Amino acid sequence: MTKPCAYLIASAIIIYCLFSVPEAHAHSPLISGDNERISAAMFIPDPTKSWAIYGELHEGSEANYYRFEIDRGQRIYISLMKPTNPEDIDFMPVFILMGPGLDSRGNIPEYVEQPSEVSAIVVAGEQPSEATYEPFSASSFYKLAELNILAPVSGTYYIAVYEPQRGGHYGLSIGDREVYSISEWIFIPVRLISIYQWEGQSLIMIFSPIVFTLAISLGLVFWLRKNWIPHAPFEWAGVLAGVLFLGTGFMFLFQMVLALTRTQLASSILITIILALLPLMLGILVIKTVMKNRERVDMKKRAYLAILGILSLFVWAGFLAGSVLAVLASVLPARKT
Numbered sequence: 380m381t382k383p384c385a386y387l388i389a390s391a392i393i394i395y396c397l398f399s400v401p402e403a404h405a406h407s408p409l410i411s412g413d414n415e416r417i418s419a420a421m422f423i424p425d426p427t428k429s430w431a432i433y434g435e436l437h438e439g440s441e442a443n444y445y446r447f448e449i450d451r452g453q454r455i456y457i458s459l460m461k462p463t464n465p466e467d468i469d470f471m472p473v474f475i476l477m478g479p480g481l482d483s484r485g486n487i488p489e490y491v492e493q494p495s496e497v498s499a500i501v502v503a504g505e506q507p508s509e510a511t512y513e514p515f516s517a518s519s520f521y522k523l524a525e526l527n528i529l530a531p532v533s534g535t536y537y538i539a540v541y542e543p544q545r546g547g548h549y550g551l552s553i554g555d556r557e558v559y560s561i562s563e564w565i566f567i568p569v570r571l572i573s574i575y576q577w578e579g580q581s582l583i584m585i586f587s588p589i590v591f592t593l594a595i596s597l598g599l600v601f602w603l604r605k606n607w608i609p610h611a612p613f614e615w616a617g618v619l620a621g622v623l624f625l626g627t628g629f630m631f632l633f634q635m636v637l638a639l640t641r642t643q644l645a646s647s648i649l650i651t652i653i654l655a656l657l658p659l660m661l662g663i664l665v666i667k668t669v670m671k672n673r674e675r676v677d678m679k680k681r682a683y684l685a686i687l688g689i690l691s692l693f694v695w696a697g698f699l700a701g702s703v704l705a706v707l708a709s710v711l712p713a714r715k716t
Contacts, residue, residue, distance in 0.1 A: 407428065407429065407430050407431065407559060407563050407567075408430075408431045408432075408433065408516075408567065408570045408571070408573075408574060409421075409430055409431070409432045409433070410432075410433050410434075410570065410573045410577075411432050411433065411434035411443060411445070412434075414434075414443050414444050414445065415441060415442065415443060415444075416444065416492065417444045417492040417493075417494065417537065417539075419444070420444035420445055420446035420537060421443075421444070421445045421446065422445075422446050422447070423445055423446065423447040423553060424447075425554070426447040426448075426449050426453075426455065426536075426553055426554050427449070427453055427454060427554045427555070427556045428554045428556050428557075428558055429552070429553075429554045429555055429556055429557045429558075430551075430552070430553045430554055431550060431551070431552050432445070432550060432551040432552075432553065433548070433550050433573065433574055433577045434540065434548070434549055434550070434551070435546065435547070435548050435549070435577070436472065436540065436541065436542050436546045436547060436549065437546045438545070438546045439542055439543055439544045439545045439546060440488070440490045440541070440543060441490075441541065441542075441546065442490065442491045442492070442539045442540060442541040443539070443540045443541075444492070444537060444538070444539050445537065445538040445539075445540075445551070445553075446535060446536070446537050446538075447535070447536055447538075447553075448534070448535050448536075449530045449533070449534075449536060450530065450533045451530055451531065451532055451533045452529055452530060453529070453530050454527070454528075454529055454530075454554075454555065455476065455526070455527075455528050455529070455530050455536070456525075456526070456527050456552075456553065456554055456555045457474065457476060457502075457525070457526045457527075457538065457551060457552070457553055458522060458524070458525045458526075458551070458552035458553075459472060459473075459474050459502070459504055459522075459523045459524040459525070459540070459549065459550070459551060460511075460520040460521060460522050460523055460549065460550040460551075460552065461504075461520065461521050461523060461547065461548060461549050461550065462518075462519075462520055462521075462548050462550075462577060462578040462579060463510045463519045463520060463521060463578070463638075463641035463642065464548070464578055464579035466547075466579060467547045467548055467579075469545070470542060470545060470546070470547030470548070470549075471503075471504045471505075471506065471523070471542060472504050472523065472540055472541065472542045472547070472549045473501065473502065473503045473504055473524075473540070473541055473542065473543075474502050474504075474524065474526075474538055474539065474540045474541075474551070475487060475491065475499050475500065475501050475502070475538065475539045475540075475541075476499065476500045476502070476526060476536060476537075476538055477493055477494060477497050477498070477499040477536065477537040477538070477539065478497050478498065478499075478530075478532075478534060478535065478536030478537065479496075479497055479498070479531070479532040479534045479536075480498065480530075480531035480532035480534075481497070481498035481499065481500055481531060482498065482500070483498040483499055483500065484500055484501065485499070485500065485501025485502070485503075486501065487499055487501060488541065488543065490541075491539050491541055492539070494535075494537060497537075500526065502524045502525075502526050503524060504523030504524045505523060505524065506521065506523070507521055507522060507523070509642065509643060510641055510642035510643075511642065512638060512639070512642050512643075512645040512647055512648065513638075514645075514647040514648060514649075514650035514651045514654075515650065515651075515654070516571055516574055516634075517631050517632075517634035517635040517638055517651045517654075517655075518574060518575070518578060518634060518638050519638040519639075519641045519642040520550060538551065538553075548577050548578075548579070550577075564693065565692045565693070565699070566699075567695060568627065568695040568696075568698050568699070569698060569699060572585060572698075575634065585630070586630075587633075588626060588629040588630040588632075588633040589623070589626030589627070589629070589630055590626075591629075592622060592625050592626035592629050593622050593623075593626060596621075596622045596625055596666075609669075611711075611712060611713050611714050612708075612711035612712050613669070613676060613708050613711045613712060613713040614669055614670075614673065614708075614713075616704045616705070616707050616708035616711055617665060617666070617668070617669035617684060617704070617705065617708040618666060618669055618670075619701075619704050620665055620688065620691075620697060620701045620702075620704035620705035620708060621661075621662045621663070621664075621665035621666035621669065621701075621705075622662065622666070623662075623696075623697040623698065623700060623701030623704065624658045624659070624661045624662030624665060624691060624696040624697045624701050625658070625659055625662035625663070626662075626697075627658040627662075627695065627696045627697055627698065627701070628655040628656065628657070628658040628659035628662065628696070629655070629659070631651060631654055631655035631658075632651075632652070632655045635648060635651045635652070635655070654694075654695065657694040657695070657696065658691070658694055658695065658696030658697065661687060661690065661691055661694060661696050662696070664687055665684065665687050665688075665705055668680060668683055668684055668687070669684070669708070676713035681709040681710070682709070684705055684706075684708055684709040685705070685706050685709035685710075687705055688701075688702050688703075688704075688705025688706035688708075688709065689702070689706065691705060
């Protein structure tokens with residue numbers, strides 16, 4: 380069995396095991412925006428599927444709106460959360476489920492728009508004593524409120540999120556069926572950037588582990604291999620791909636440590652560590668492939684690099700750029716032009 384195939388099988392087994400861990404739930408992330416009117420409510424395509432929606436209220440007495448369609452008897456699961464960013468500590472949002480056939484409870488503020496002839500359930504948020512660690516994004520959040528019911532009638536339902544006094548960041552977990560399309564899985568690392576910004580981090584802070592990895596890795600490559608310096612497009616693209624893979628792994632570990640400063644140590648960090656180790660292993664394999672027998676770049680070596688590049692898409696390595704560089708390296712000239 381070739382190394383890429385072995386790595387692919389091992390990664391598939393690890394990913395399967397990750398999703399088999401009890402109480403370890405991964406959500407497909409979505410970023411909301413421009414949904415301050417009920418007429419512009421963000422549409423949720425399948426409310427039974429597990430989604431994590433990240434939004435922001437810019438000021439008090441403002442609402443964000445979401446819309447979905449569901450059949451009678453299907454489960455409606457909604458969970459409200461907020462980041463552990465100290466700036467949002469006094470932010471306490473509320474959500475309202477509006478739709479046909481609901482047993483109404485709670486009072487709806489005048490500034491919250493309502494569809495005609497529907498009932499509503501108001502669910503207020505409550506500050507928990509401890510934050511929750513989320514292993515798949517290496518982040519932490521406060522779970523504020525939850526609603527779990529069966530749809531009483533088939534039809535269109537709306538969710539409104541608001542805060543009477545001030546603006547802030549919030550998240551909605553909707554649905555409990557964990558399924559992914561290939562594109563959703565591949566693009567999760569890119570969306571993680573928006574999630575970390577939602578938590579209050581700057582782009583400099585988010586990408587600092589990758590920048591440090593780039594500097595340290597290239598320095599080690601040149602020093603350990605007697606001033607080995609890439610001199611062909613194949614080597615430059617391959618080494619940079621490997622460094623980006625390494626940077627992804629270290630960034631995940633950095634985010635894990637940052638999240639654990641705001642919540643308690645949890646056994647689910649093992650999931651994060653595995654998700655970090657996969658791109659780290661991949662980065663080492665790519666760099667070793669490029670540096671080994673640099674005078675001999677045959678079809679086998681190029682195919683190996685291309686397979687590793689494609690595989691990196693499925694283990695969240697390199698923010699897509701590393702994958703592109705690895706595949707590109709497999710067809711670039713191996714001699715200095």
